[in-house]
Amino acid sequence: xxxxxxxxxxxxxxxxxxAEEYLKKNNYEILxxxxxxxxxxxxxxxxxENNVICFVEVKSRSSIEYGYPREAVNRKKQDNIRxxxxxxxAQRNIYNADIRFDVVEVYIEKEGNNIQAKKVSLIKNAx
Numbered sequence: 676x677x678x679x680x681x682x683x684x685x686x687x688x689x690x691x692x693x694a695e696e697y698l699k700k701n702n703y704e705i706l707x708x709x710x711x712x713x714x715x716x717x718x719x720x721x722x723x724e725n726n727v728i729c730f731v732e733v734k735s736r737s738s739i740e741y742g743y744p745r746e747a748v749n750r751k752k753q754d755n756i757r758x759x760x761x762x763x764x765a766q767r768n769i770y771n772a773d774i775r776f777d778v779v780e781v782y783i784e785k786e787g788n789n790i791q792a793k794k795v796s797l798i799k800n801a802x
Contacts, residue, residue: 686790690735690781691719693792697779698722701797703729712762716755720779721763727773730760732801735781744780745798753802776802 695705703722711717720731732752734744748756756776764772778801782794 686735686737686783686785687733689790690783691733693735693781693783693795694731694733694779695720697795697797698731707763710759710763712759715759715762716752718756718759718763727775728764728769729775729777729799730756730763731777731779732756733779733781735783737783737785744782745778745801748778748801775800778802 691708695708698720699705701724703724705720705722706728707718707721709717709719710721718730719733720729722729722731732748734747736744753776760774760776764770764774778798780794780796780798781792782796783790784793
């Protein structure tokens with residue numbers, strides 16, 4: 676793994692922490708983080724807002740040079756998140772729940788080794 680991959684992963688992890696704090700401040704209850712199942716990938720954050728279970732994808736960027744963070748949640752990623760959501764609900768015997776798929780965009784600022792949030796944007800019912 677190269678330095679760029681390590682840096683990208685570190686930025687992603689920090690972005691997820693920022694997103695989690697943002698959700699908590701906005702009255703979301705965090706149910707689980709980094710839910711994985713086999714090779715389908717992962718759901719970054721599973722939370723509850725009121726009586727709705729929210730499956731949240733977090734995307735972090737330091738610039739929009741390569742597009743907005745939400746644009747990285749393409750059709751394939753959405754399909755995998757939907758499948759993972761079904762697995763999560765089935766494993767926990769949750770039926771007839773109201774669910775939603777959200778995206779949290781975290782715009783970060785890097786100064787040396789210091790990374791901080793510049794802006795956080797929540798997109799409810801993103802897909």
